[in-house]
Amino acid sequence: MEDTYGFIGFGLIGGSIAKAIKKAKPDCSIIAYQPDHNTIDSHIENSLLLAKKECIIQIITTSLEAFSCCDIIFLCAPVLSNIEYLEKLTTIVKPDCIITDVGSVKGNICNVASSLSVCKNFIGGHPMTGSEKTGYENAKEYLFENAFYILTPNIDTKPEFLTRLKQFVQSINAIPVILDAKEHDNIVAAISHVPHIIASSLVSMIKDNDDKNHTMLSLAAGGFKDITRIASSSPIMWQNICLTNKESIQTFLTLYKDTIDSFLQLLVPEKEKELLHFFENAKEYRDSIPASVNGILSKTYELYLDIIDESGAIALVASLLASHKISIKNIGIIHNREFQDGVLRIEFYDIIAMEQAIVLFQQHNYTIYER
Ligand SMILES: NC(=O)C1=CN([C@@H]2O[C@H](COP(=O)(O)OP(=O)(O)OC[C@H]3O[C@@H](n4cnc5c(N)ncnc54)[C@H](O)[C@@H]3O)[C@@H](O)[C@H]2O)C=CC1
Numbered sequence: 001m002e003d004t005y006g007f008i009g010f011g012l013i014g015g016s017i018a019k020a021i022k023k024a025k026p027d028c029s030i031i032a033y034q035p036d037h038n039t040i041d042s043h044i045e046n047s048l049l050l051a052k053k054e055c056i057i058q059i060i061t062t063s064l065e066a067f068s069c070c071d072i073i074f075l076c077a078p079v080l081s082n083i084e085y086l087e088k089l090t091t092i093v094k095p096d097c098i099i100t101d102v103g104s105v106k107g108n109i110c111n112v113a114s115s116l117s118v119c120k121n122f123i124g125g126h127p128m129t130g131s132e133k134t135g136y137e138n139a140k141e142y143l144f145e146n147a148f149y150i151l152t153p154n155i156d157t158k159p160e161f162l163t164r165l166k167q168f169v170q171s172i173n174a175i176p177v178i179l180d181a182k183e184h185d186n187i188v189a190a191i192s193h194v195p196h197i198i199a200s201s202l203v204s205m206i207k208d209n210d211d212k213n214h215t216m217l218s219l220a221a222g223g224f225k226d227i228t229r230i231a232s233s234s235p236i237m238w239q240n241i242c243l244t245n246k247e248s249i250q251t252f253l254t255l256y257k258d259t260i261d262s263f264l265q266l267l268v269p270e271k272e273k274e275l276l277h278f279f280e281n282a283k284e285y286r287d288s289i290p291a292s293v294n295g296i297l298s299k300t301y302e303l304y305l306d307i308i309d310e311s312g313a314i315a316l317v318a319s320l321l322a323s324h325k326i327s328i329k330n331i332g333i334i335h336n337r338e339f340q341d342g343v344l345r346i347e348f349y350d351i352i353a354m355e356q357a358i359v360l361f362q363q364h365n366y367t368i369y370e371r
């Protein structure tokens with residue numbers, strides 16, 4: 001019999017997971033919780049009805065008791081609400097149910113879980129993908145393609161539950177990464193939470209110093225828009241993140257403040273060389289992201305090709321590579337945020353094969369992306 005999945009919180013991430021599940025397992029059953037809409041979000045009811053109409057959800061419930069038949073429950077509301085639901089679910093879930101969350105902070109919820117009778121059932125989760133958009137209407141079934149999906153089991157977590165959840169993550173084409181919750185919170189403070197605060201502060205700085213005609217804002221060009229895109233994200237979600245990861249955020253925000261202070265010292269004529277070095281160093285490290293993106297995992301050698309006709313493209317590319325004796329580990333079309341129309345992803349066993357393929361594709365005028 002197919003599994004039953006439960007969702008509490010059904011916006012961008014919850015909706016995307018549900019869509020990805022339905023794609024991988026069309027016969028499974030999905031139950032979603034509808035809270036009292038007056039206290040939460042007035043358009044949640046419409047989102048759930050739309051998801052039911054689209055056959056993504058089979059049951060909408062206003063009672064948590066309905067989650068007693070679930071095999072996996074996903075908590076997909078803001079971080080503090082997820083903790084409240086975890087506590088409420090303890091007396092409801094069946095013994096072999098996995099409870100996981102998708103919140104951007106893991107320490108708090110994992111600490112609470114370890115004090116509950118469901119400690120063996122709980123595994124913290126954090127898909128490292130998303131966007132500034134919110135709500136089910138922006139949910140995408142391919143959001144998790146090739147994305148890291150961090151799992152933070154407690155010492156009490158039953159190992160077979162972790163194995164099952166890892167398999168689930170792989171089934172939606174994401175890459176599971178196991179981390180300690182505290183380590184997770186420190187890393188994401190540096191690479192996600194502080195950058196978010198910087199983006200919002202930058203927008204506020206412009207707002208506070210713009211004239212009444214909003215001249216600065218009207219003239220804002222690509223660079224400002226790129227660096228501040230994430231400032232358009234859900235305010236409640238980011239308030240919850242900051243409330244639950246204060247210490248790590250303070251640490252990295254202070255380090256950032258020190259970096260800005262040091263930079264200010266470079267704005268004098270005798271520091272011209274150091275000023276150049278500042279930008280050279282940053283550029284060099286930023287440009288290394290494609291190579292280091294899989295740094296904490298086993299290395300993958302992959303590239304992406306623009307394709308015209310999906311079905312014919314795979315056969316054509318595969319035979320081109322085979323005729324030059326270049327072996328491939330994996331090949332397939334992917335659709336994700338970065339490549340909206342889809343591209344062909346090709347994975348190689350080693351760097352030599354990948355470099356040979358790049359030369360070959362260039363000779364055949366393919367557009368190649370590496371990342
Ligand atoms: N937005 C992103 O890019 C990412 C978000 N996350 C995490 O995912 C979680 C959900 O975020 P999104 O889906 O982006 O936000 P969203 O705003 O699109 O969806 C959240 C949903 O939860 C519902 N909700 C809010 N409070 C609730 C409550 N007390 N009870 C039941 N439902 C409630 C809202 O009505 C909404 O439908 C957050 O914990 C966030 O930290 C994780 C990775 C990426």
Ligand SMILES: O=C(O)C(=O)Cc1ccc(O)cc1
Nearest residue numbers: 104127128129130131132230
């Ligand atoms: O929009 C983006 O680029 C993001 O970085 C989205 C995001 C937001 C919160 C997370 O915990 C993870 C990813």
